[in-house]
Amino acid sequence: MQRKELTAKGKATRRRIVEGAAEVLREQGVGSATLEDVMARTGTSKSQLFHYFPDGKDELLLAVARFEAEQVLEDQQPYLGRIESWEDWARWRDVVITRYEAQGDTCPLGSLFLQVGRSTPxxxxxxxxxMQRWQEYLAAGIRAVRAAGGPRAEADVDTRAAALLAAIQGGVSILLSTGDSAHLRAALDQGIADLRRDLEPAGAATPR
Structure with a gap:
């Protein structure tokens, strides 16, 4: 059965519930938080909650997962969306490290997927x-510096963006396991240094 399109007020209410649920899950953990906790935090009744999430907790968890995925990219803005120079790459790198160091050894998005299962529709x-959107942002940044790079500016942009994203995810995985951001820092620093080496014209200043 096709669901009715929400009004602007309905969309705002649904988003408020999702954001409140995200706060509860971050504080209490996915396994411990209940729908009652979400209702108390967001000031909604059970009937109102099921009006916006007819399939119950799993549907709400998926909505929160989408919200958390959006936050991954939003937390990197405006830097991720306007990488046009090596200075921009450095600013973006600092934002990524700060974000994941603040997150520490817990991952709200990962915890949500452990709960609902990756096989859930x-x-x-x-x-x-x-991952596609994140990679597209990185590819756009590579194209921007490549366009200004001159004769040496050759690279498989999509492959480079994919490799950098994979390196970041590896560093984040180690951070989640150990609480140490050293590998994430190394992955970003080496990835950007490799890009700069390959894309800058011959004779350009070596990065500090």
Missing amino acids: GARAIVVEL
């Missing part, structure tokens, strides 16, 4: 979309 699509 729509779950895998959220991760795929997140």
Whole structure:
């Protein structure tokens, strides 16, 4: 059955519930938080909650997962969306490290997927979309510096963007396991240094 399109007020209410649920899940953990906790935080009744999430907790968890995926990119803005120079790459790098150091050894998005399971309809699509959008931003940044790079500015942009994203994810995984951001820092620094080495014209100043 096709669901009715929400009004602007309905969309705002639904988003408020999702944001409130995200706060509860971050504070209490996905396994401990209940729908009652979400209702108390957001000031909604059970009937109102199920009006916006007819399939119950799993549907709400997927909505929160999508919200958390959006936050991954939003937390990197405006830097991720306007990488046009090596200075911009450095600013973006600092924002990424700060974000994940603040997050520490817990991952709200990862915890959500452990709860709902990647086989749940729509779950895998959220991760795929997140990675595609993130990679597209990185590819745009590579194209921007390549356009200004001159004769040496040759690179497989999509492959480079994919490799940098994979390096970041590896560094984040180690951070989640150890609480140490050293590998994330190394992955970003080496990835950007490799890009700069390959894209800058011969004779350009060596990065500090």
